[in-house]
Amino acid sequence: MRVAAKIRHLALGGKTVLGDCSLELAGGWTAIVGPNGAGKSTLLKALAGLLPCEGRIVLQGRELADWSRRERALTLAWLGQNEASTDEMLAREVVMLGRLPHQAWLAPPSAVDQQAVERAMRQTQCWDWRERPLNQLSGGERQRVLLARALATESPLLLMDEPLAHLDPPHQADWLALVRERAAAGTTVLSVLHELNIALQADRMLIMEAGRTVHFGAPSEAATRAALQQVFQHRLQLFELQGQWVALPATPQPSASNVLPLHGRHHD
Template sequence: MINADIRHLALGGKTILGDCKLQLSGGWTAIVGPNGAGKSTLLKALAGLLPFEGKVELRGRELSKWSGRERARALAWLGQNEASTDELLAEEVVMLGRLPHRAWLAPPSAADVAAVERAMRQTQCWEWRARPVNQLSGGERQRVLLARALATESALLLMDEPLAHLDPPHQADWLTLVRERAAAGATVISVLHELNIALQADRLLVMDAGRTVHLGSPEDAATRDALQQVFQHRLQMIELNGQWLVLPAAAPARISNVLPLHGRRHD
């Protein structure tokens, strides 16, 4: 689905990425690493939002050779700190995700309306579809923006810190949505700081200092070792009921003492 070989990317004269390579097709990949590792910059490069030396191929064709409309249909984007849409109603924001499917100035089709409703119901924001975005909380707004990305109905979904402002139940809902999209054949790539959720992905892309360090399954010991390395071994990793979990290395003794009763530690 997507292949990348980014040799150099600089912003403001400062090198941000170098020697970033990946090849992904289907499933859910979580990009993880410490602050400043280049995670968000890499995701923007994959979306064609930043210039760089190297190439990104989507479905075997260089992304730079896709027209803007083709690219907008092929991939959906959910970024951080996006341009304000406060004057729009929630439903109007989600409808923006359908623009690549419509002729210039054409009104929404029945398919557009159905896709918007479906996406808003999936993210549980349909009930406030007629409310201005500036009347929504941060978490509610984030669910509207997620619905906009889903409404595009693309085979590639790129999301930069999609769990920002979401409470734990809605983070769990997001996880369900991602798994459903991946099961349906989509390729999902997300930048996450929530390591315990990232460890539930099909693959982890571990980054450090602007480089891709490792790509592998969370079940692979080499992946967990790479994660420990980039976080300078400041993590505790345990296996609990078949799922790997992360705690700070300085977790309180009352937590550490009970873990061996239920899980296997990997420091």
């Protein structure tokens, strides 16, 4: 799915959060990365139509504002941070919410809806607790249910804000495989990630700093890695390992003021 955006200004609480942000996607998986406060989540919310902004957001050649709510709900699936849900709802009921755009008003779920829910829950390995309420699930289990809800929509555009929150490494690997599968099938995936080693496996990285986009490119490109180093103030190291780039914290160099001369040290 083709997505294009040119955001000139977006303010929250009187403070400018985004300015001079642009992107253009046509499929695949893009990871949005950058330091805290860069505007990553705000950009994703603007793309989802959840925050008003000055500028243009275009899906499939049409302005986002021209899409009806139903069209938008069928086209765009959203997974946000710390989403509020009724804790008494069963996991299966939460995932079924992702099928609402496909259903007529007050119509019961169809067999197709039921199949989509089961498929999404099995993909995220939460089918076994489908009859348990959310308040009986751990943080990681709850996150997998919310991910299943987004997948159940079966939309061509999937936006995810910190989808790996509360997930342990094996389930992060499962998420990575699932995203790659969706992208290969034609879904356009856009995710905000703090886990740089996961983000470095995306098709492309959108790098942000201080409310603006500073670079868009593949992790394999030297310019992408240079931009990543820049926004993180060269406090990380990038290494190529078996054809894949990985990030590690840079070892801080001791300053002269922190190094005592040998004769000034106390010896036991």
